[in-house]
Amino acid sequence: MGNSSAEFDFDQLIARRGTDSRKWDDIGSVFGSEEVLPLWIADMDFASPPAVAAKIRERAGHSVYAYNTRDRAPFSQAIIDWVRRRHDWNIEKEWIVQAPGVVPAIILSILALSKPGDGIIIQPPVYPPFFASIKDNHRNIVENPLISHNGYYEMDFADLEQKLANPDNKLLLLCSPHNPVGRVWKREELTRVYNLCQAYQVDVLSDEIHSDLVYGGHKHTVFASLGTPVCHQSITFMAASKTFNIAGLNTSFIIVPCKQRRGLIETEINRMHLRRNNLFGVLATEAAxxxxxAWLDALLVYLEKNAAMLVDFMEARLPGVKVVKPEGTFLAWLDFRAYFNEANELSKFLVEQAQVGLNPGLAFGTQAAGFARLNFATRQSVVLEAVTRIEKAIKQLDRRGS
Structure with missing residues (x-):
């Protein structure tokens, strides 16, 4: 560690409008207003690390962008070294399977390891594509809702065991760290999940795309690393996309220790002719x-300050809006239920009165009515502007109600 955010300028104003940015250029179609301050889709308003931009510029200068090699040794080695260094997990080159993104990788694995009609367990409130990846591929969504203790979420292990014990349920789709509630699951929590899944022979698809975005006092545990020496019933999904803000380069990887399961997933990839990778995505991941x-270590300092500022603001000036400081990710989970019973009312209020663009809670599951997700991976001044807008709008709401 040892690096401070002062070495990198995360307060730099980078104009993103007019760059085909989903986050900034689509707000009119998404929210019905061009005036909202967008803090929704999970990308960052920061420039990627200098080494990433330099690598892309260097390769772009060649001017021939034809088919690239499928297996680039430095890419695999960079992943192996990173996972060992950051997550204390030793993996082998043969375990790594490239994919065009984590969500496509999850879908490919669902297709490979289950059949239509099988149950797949998820833990809502959870990342919206989890629902779609199951339903759109004719599998059954089986919910094991998280339990909230004043905004601090934990797994319901009794319910989870019931769901795992049902032989119709073939897979558990785990979100670790969890989006949107910001939990970094403790090793002992994941060990309980591991033991249950082993007992009932249920494979685990572990989405660990936010694994690098973990704050002080917390440690990410790779689910598959809980095995001895490795869990062969676990598929791990990772990418540099969230960590280094390169999601638009559509590159991720799947780590599959089990040769048989890896073969099934690769069969699906081949069946869909998805073995070609993104030239620039591979190079950007490698460079990152x-x-x-050092850039990431500085980023984490900056993001944690943003999270602390957000929580302190709410506690001091908007105590009716409940938020717990996330342990990981750059996403805050805001509870507006003290003000809104209807989810549609909350969404309308945030857009029309507060003029902020957040992700509506209902997208994360029926348990999340009255909640919204705020992306704080932006300049501190923007986060402050957003919460100030919310404060002003709620005070007007209070005045009208009194």
């Missing part, structure tokens, strides 16, 4: 893992 560590 090789030379982006």
């Amino acid at each position: 893992y090789q030379a982006g560590e």
Whole structure:
């Protein structure tokens, strides 16, 4: 560690409008207003590490962008070194399977390891594509809702065991760290999940895309690392996309220790002719893992300050809006239920009165009515502007109600 955010300028104003940014250029179609301050889709308003931009510029200068090799040794080695260094997990090159993104990788694995009609367990409130990846592929969504203790979420292990014991349920789709509630699951929590899944022979699809975005006092545990020496019933999904803000380059990887399961997933990839990778995504991932560590350490300092500022603001000036400081991710989970019973009313209020664009809670499951997700991976001044807008709008609401 040892690096401070002062070495990198995360307060730099980077104009993103007019760059085909989903987050900024689509707000009119998403929210019905061009005036909202967008803090929704999970990308960052920060420039990627200098080494990443330099690598892309270097390769772009060649001017021939034809088919690239499928297996680039430095790419695999960068992943192996990164996972060992950041997550204390030793993996082998043969375990790594490239994919065009974590969500497509999850879908490919669902297709490979289950059949239509099978149950797949999820833990809502959870990342919206989890629902779609199951339903759209004719599998059954089986919910094991998280339990909230004043905004601090935990797994319901009794209910989870019931769901795992049902032989119709073939897979558990785990979100670790959890989006949107910001939990970094403790090793002992994941060990309980591991033991249950082993007992009932249920494979675990572990989405660990936010694994690098963990704050002080917390440690990410790779689910598959809980095995001895490795869990062969676990598929791990990772990418540099969230960590280094390169999601638009559509590159991720799946780590599959089990040769049989890996073969089934690769069969699906081949069946869909998805073995070609993104030239620039491969190089950007490689550069990020090789030379982006100091940047990431500085980023984490900055993001944690944003999270603390957000929580302090709410506690001091908007105590009716409940939020617990996330342990990981750059996403805050805001509870507006003290003000809104109807989810549609909350969404309308945030857009029309507060003029902020957040993700509506209902997208994360029926348990999340009255909640909204706020992306604080932006300049501190923007986060402050957003919460000030919310404060002003709620005070007007209070005045009208009194």
